[in-house]
Amino acid sequence: MGTALLYDEEMTKYKLLWVDPACKIEVPERLIVSYEALVRSGLSDRCISIPAREASDSEILLVHSELYLEAVKKTPYMTLEDLKEFTLQFGDVYFHPNIYHCAKLASGSALQLVDSVMTGKVRNGIALVRPPGHHSMHGAANGFCVFNNVAIAARYAKQKYGVKRVLIVDWDIHHGQGVQYCFEDDPSVLYFSWHRYEHQNFWPNLRESDYDSVGKESGAGFNINVPWNNVGMENSDYLSVFCHVLLPVAYEFCPDLVLVCAGFDSAIGDPEGEMCATPDIFAHLTHLLMNLAGGKLCAVLEGGYNLTSLAQSVCQTVQTLLGDPLPQLANLRGPCKSAIESLQCARSAHRRYWSFLKHAADPPMTDISTKHVKSAMEEEEKTEMAEEERCTEGKVWPEPPERLCPPVCSASVLPDDVACPDGLKRLSSSKDLEPLLVSKLKNRFRTAAVDGDGVTTFSRLYTLIEKLVVNEIRNGLVLVPDVAAAMMCVVQDLTSDLVKRVLVVCVGKEKELDYITTDGKVLVVQISSEDSEEQRSKYYIPVCLKKGCSDTSGFIQAVLGLLLPLGYEYNPDLVLLVRMPGSGVVDSMWQQLIGLLQGFAKGHTLVLMQVNEKACMGSTASALLGHPAPPLQDLQTPFPEDGDALERLRERLQADWKMLQTTS
Ligand code: Q9C
Ligand code: ZN
CATH class of the missing domain: 3.40.800.20 (Histone deacetylase domain)
Incomplete structure (x- = not known):
């Protein structure tokens, strides 16, 4: 096509x-x-x-x-x-x-x-x-x-x-x-x-x-x-x-x-x-x-x-x-x-x-x-x-920079027993991680105990991120046993010295997110049904929807009116899209989200999913490869309280994020 x-x-x-x-x-x-x-x-x-x-x-x-x-x-x-x-x-x-x-x-x-x-x-x-x-x-x-x-x-x-x-x-x-x-x-x-x-x-x-x-x-x-x-x-x-x-x-x-x-x-x-x-x-x-x-x-x-x-x-x-x-x-x-x-x-x-x-x-x-x-x-x-x-009026402006296509569009890091979706390049080799990084990882997973396999996954993941950063690969799909732990690890250990700004988009519940950031190197936007407590930092933005991510009307509203303008103003170098298990997000909405996020960070999106969510790998891969998302049909009228909450959240954030301004 x-x-x-x-x-x-x-x-x-x-x-x-x-x-x-x-x-x-x-x-x-x-x-x-x-x-x-x-x-x-x-x-x-x-x-x-x-x-x-x-x-x-x-x-x-x-x-x-x-x-x-x-x-x-x-x-x-x-x-x-x-x-x-x-x-x-x-x-x-x-x-x-x-x-x-x-x-x-x-x-x-x-x-x-x-x-x-x-x-x-x-x-x-x-x-x-x-x-x-x-x-x-x-x-x-x-x-x-x-x-x-x-x-x-x-x-x-x-x-x-x-x-x-x-x-x-x-x-x-x-x-x-x-x-x-x-x-x-x-x-x-x-x-x-x-x-x-x-x-x-x-x-x-x-x-x-x-x-x-x-x-x-x-x-x-x-x-x-x-x-x-x-x-x-x-x-x-x-x-x-x-x-x-x-x-x-x-x-x-x-x-x-x-x-x-x-x-x-x-x-x-x-x-x-x-x-x-x-x-x-x-x-x-x-x-x-x-x-x-x-x-x-x-x-x-x-x-x-x-x-x-x-x-x-x-x-x-x-x-x-x-x-x-x-x-x-x-x-x-x-x-x-x-x-x-x-x-x-x-x-x-x-x-x-x-x-x-x-x-x-x-x-x-x-x-x-x-x-x-x-x-x-x-x-x-x-x-x-x-x-x-x-x-x-002798207006001058620089010529737009060249838009280089990485040789590989989409790569994956998957457990060995999971088949790689068509069109994705599986990363199976990786150079050894630095000992310092390995001990950091082991430390982080003390409770979850990083075994040999865990270290292998994370060293592949690190290799993937390195290749994204040098524009050898456009985007990636990663399946891990524990998305929450992997997200922490990516943000705190794997990207900190490679990437200036990471936009983390978290779809579904996860409690510990607000510990991630205050220094502006990471912006977290989370969409879930979790009632947002008072906001601690301009870089941690919890969006609460009454019925969570399964409500496509509320979800797309949040994406268009909040996530997109925030993303544009933040201008990340990497987008980390995290799909929490059981988020309930509908397939077409998930693909729309991936499609829209590719407008940021020159298309460098890393999708983290839990190994037991293999079912949506195909649609994720398709969206990462740049196929258009299916339309969001028959959208319901959004819950009034969600519309209200989004509007209030936007109003509150306007002072920190100018792209959210809709009122003078
Ligand atoms: N100062 C289109 O852009 N007004 N049409 C010209 C000259 C007419 C523009 C006045 C502009 C027509 C397709
Ligand atoms: Zn015109």
Whole structure:
């Protein structure tokens, strides 16, 4: 199962033929540099190349009016003067004799991609297309867009494959109002968009781009807008909105297919967005969506006008679709004040529709939507100002670091009588441990008596950790007789001199965890039914669920709203995932957890399980090898007391962990 790449040089063959400052940034080079970067980095060779095709009339009519289609059909035969005039009836768009052809190829590419993913030819993929689509409407071109590629793809997937629920994630920096209008009253398509808004002072200046447009009639709750009211948003802001708004709703929605309006004008250096998120953020945004819908994800290019930033962002996205380890994101210091306001408003606008947001706090007293819409005169001043700023804006950022794949993806340390799951490399040899370490281990296991076998297991485990640290192996699965003891031993004896920060995720009951850490070298997050006593350290975080880990709704809420943001802020070099015997965690949830945790520590996850839990070895191995987790179906409404407790815990931890902030 691979990654599809759709590209056709033909889509570089139209351009602006007259002077129009609003449109001059939409150039053929956008597509050329994106594709060339994929070729140069060797990524395109690793993808499955799928030919583009033209969308048919009936496919275009899934979204657009006959009148509009017939009008666009005439554009190839128009004179320059006619084209200019035709263009004038729409906003911020241009026509060219070849754009109709390209627009059919762009929509058709999105459909080819949907076909490839839905038939199982590939797992996921990306379509590099021009013209973009998300601004075009039923009867109108807009914002460089002619046909709404992603909206057509969503309707097509529903019609041709009987897909019940489609999630559209629009991370382009503009509001895809065309997509919103198309699905406003449709509960089968959940549309999420964040966009530069500046209290309606940014293009397309629509009142309906604000957070309170939640959808209409039976589609109420299925349209999510997160307006950015300031420029300069960073990685922390984007990730916070994913963790605290999009992902809880997306998991509750449980899509059968994920479509991404993949615009990269939300990246640093872009003249339209003026944001500061770095290209490697798209690796994480992509990764966070890859365990939805069983991994069925189709990304379709929208905007992106800084050629350097665009090319880097496209590469980060494709490399993630291919399954390469995620880059570490350092120094995430939490969302800015304006981002918190936006995400808080979006959460509160949606809490009546989504049980995973039920406990969201009230928005701030001053309603941000009524803030300040500038008058036309102020608007003009602002534009002039911005023009000057733009020239001085010589933004530079380092190229994203190379993401090296270790030669071995997954290794195991198992008792000799346990068969190794397919695809894992069994570690059976190990160098002798230093005598000092052996005596430490023996000391630790005084009560449990480390015999010859015990020492062998731990010396293999130590070898495994060493290989993780030097990037020879990505992740590992370890079966031990006593997980609690092994966890202590890994944290205190085996990793202390090799790893700077270890994130320990403990699934199920274990009393002694709070002794592990206070010095920040280890962060422990424990999910269980154990009533949490008062918290002793910011590095020991017990999460208590009424029904423990067997309650998947509570569990996934804790993972998305707590564990992910904590992990991002802590930025571990190793993740130790410990499965306590009898935790009750459901298989699909366990796989989701492993999948999501691979976003940390460059994918260096070590899973510790008890020998008598062999039954879940297969699913664990599959998740470690990077296979998408099965969807969490039929989630129950979470227990109100759990939602409450999570919210209170988050509030309490906000002072120490900024990525947990959802209220100002
Ligand atoms: N300063 C897409 O990103 N406004 N479309 C341009 C120039 C139109 C963006 C104003 C922006 C359209 C797909
Ligand atoms: Zn855009």
